[in-house]
Amino acid sequence: MPMYEFECADCSKTFDEKETFEEHDRHKEIRCPHCGGTNVHQLVTPTGVKTSKKS
């Protein structure tokens, strides 16, 4: 399942959201996990970049 990075326009925090292609196609409403706002926009993340925060 692809991960999308979003930024909240209300609290300016970023978060990752798992979303299926089907959900993405339907423009599923994404809520900010920090403030619960829906005023979020998707960030364009470079392809091929793997973040390995978990070790």
Ligand SMILES: [Zn+2]
């Ligand atoms: Zn927020």
